[in-house]
Amino acid sequence: MNLNSTVxxxxxxxxxAWLVSACGDRVGSEAWCEDMSQKSKSExxxxxxxxxxxxxxxxxxxxxxCEEMEEKPKGDWTANEAADYAKNCVGGRxxx
Numbered sequence: 001m002n003l004n005s006t007v008x009x010x011x012x013x014x015x016x017a018w019l020v021s022a023c024g025d026r027v028g029s030e031a032w033c034e035d036m037s038q039k040s041k042s043e044x045x046x047x048x049x050x051x052x053x054x055x056x057x058x059x060x061x062x063x064x065x066c067e068e069m070e071e072k073p074k075g076d077w078t079a080n081e082a083a084d085y086a087k088n089c090v091g092g093r094x095x096x
Contacts, residue, residue, distance in 0.1 A: 027088045028055030028062030
C-alpha cells in the first residue's frame, strides 16, 4: 500500500467517523465528565471507560491532544487516532 492510499483511507475513515459521531458534550469536557459520573458504570462502553480515566481521572487535556494530532502527519496516524480525532476534535471545540 502506498502513502497516497494510506492517506486517502485515513481521510475517509475520519470523515466517516465524523458523520456518525453523536452530538453532545465533547469527550473530556467538564460537562461530559459530569454526565458520565451520573451514568451507571454498567452502561459505559470500554471506550467511554478509557476516555473517562484519561480525561476525568488523570486530567489529560483533550485540547492539547487535538493540537498535537494536528501537528502529526496524517499518514502516521493509526486508525484509532483517526477515529478519536474525528470524534473529539472535528466540528469545533467547546471551551472548559
